[in-house]
Amino acid sequence: MTGVLAEIELAVVRRRMLAAGAEVGPELDGSLISGGRSNLTVLLDDGVCRWVLRTPPRHGRTPSAHDVGREFRVTSGLATTDVPVAAPVVFCEDEALLGGPFSVWEFVDGVTVQSRDQLDALGSEVVDGITGALVETLAALHRVDHVVVGLERFGRPDAYVRRQITRWSGQWELVAPGDATVQDHAIAVRRLLEEQIPEQVHTSIVHGDYRIDNALLDLTGTTPRVAAVVDWELSTIGDPVADVATMCAYRHPAFDQVLGFPTAWTSPSLDDADALAQRYERAGGVELAHWPVHLGLAYYKIAVIAAGIDYRWRAEGAPEGGNDTAGSAVAPFLEAALTTLTAEGLSRPPTQGARCRSTTC
The missing domain is CATH 3.90.1200.10 (Aminoglycoside phosphotransferase (APH), C-terminal lobe)
Structure with missing residues (x-):
């Protein structure tokens, strides 16, 4: 295994990305960002560029949940609007390849604030700015x-x-x-x-x-902003x-x-x-x-x-x-x-x- 996906699975993903027009290097690595309660989220890296792959959990799925195809479709529609979303790359509905359908988006650099400690460390002015941006x-x-x-x-x-x-x-x-x-x-x-x-x-x-934790936040400027809204299932x-x-x-x-x-x-x-x-x-x-x-x-x-x-x-x-x-x-x-x-x-x-x-x- 290379991270959460086997090398043969990463090769399949790479071929699908290339067919969709993405420029991907010869070696693609995958590491788990999150998983378990919702879709598995995998960081893909070819040493130059990064992408994010989403696929349903391999066990315990319920009907209509974990719909990565739905996520891909809505972000494709929103990509030309002023709603910040990750740029979609490819959706594959062939479940035989990874054990479920999968979607790939371009990586968005941002901060995910999930825990109470993470939020409290930001300070009241930044927190207020985040709330307004959301x-x-x-x-x-x-x-x-x-x-x-x-x-x-x-x-x-x-x-x-x-x-x-x-x-x-x-x-x-x-x-x-x-x-x-x-x-x-x-x-x-x-x-x-x-x-x-x-x-x-x-x-x-x-x-x-x-x-808040379904948004990637840009906290580098004077005013916080939402870099991308995620988890559209x-x-x-x-x-x-x-x-x-x-x-x-x-x-x-x-x-x-x-x-x-x-x-x-x-x-x-x-x-x-x-x-x-x-x-x-x-x-x-x-x-x-x-x-x-x-x-x-x-x-x-x-x-x-x-x-x-x-x-x-x-x-x-x-x-x-x-x-x-x-x-x-x-x-x-x-x-x-x-x-x-x-x-x-x-x-x-x-x-x-x-x-x-x-x-x-």
Whole structure:
């Protein structure tokens, strides 16, 4: 093996890159950047240039997750816009070559801030600049005309909330833990969501998993900027309010258990969800209509994601990059969804300056 890929596999990748027009040297090396909970991310290096390869985990995949082809397609569409993405190189759907499809992008030099310690080391002024850059980038994404950039068939433009409820409920059926109380809470959340499906006011490209550690940051200048948004496997066409709600829902303290360490995005030194929502609107984002329903859906989605990580842990026995704490986050996220979707939560003004008024955000 050379890193995470065998030499014969690297040779296959190199041939595909050459066929796509990339200039690649005779020797290609591959080393693992990250893997386990999501797609495997591999740094490719020929001694002169670097690229990034993404491929699904070789075991424990769930249907519709880990979609590297989806990531390649959306970044190809966004490459000519002002939304920062890595330049796409090649997508290969032949699973016989690496055990799954794979995509390759040009390497983007940037900082990934994942842990609480990494964030705290930056200082309050830099952290505030990062927060502003993140919300401005998300607002810019939501202003892109998906038809103009060739993504008119990237997803259905309507009924986004209904489709999301169906999708994540289907995933839940595959990965749900055995705890009866947790199962009851999930059923209750789904029922409340189905009873309160809102009218879709806006349609745009949505990232689906937007937070600080899914962005590469350029911290070399006087003002932080987003060098590239990454991890597009949950992207589609849908309601942009849901993207903002997901960003806010990840601020829940239980997200630390999902990833298994004190995360940057749950840090109290960041803006709270209410302030994030306000900054998003000031950056030119859409009005956050029907906010409680979108926030409840976001909590539900993260609960299912946490259950999926726990499912892989239980099925594989401590897989690489997994953790044994994700299961403990499922109940808190479902409880947050229930609180947000009850009469108490829905009685709060949903669009007063994009206020996120849930105390669990």
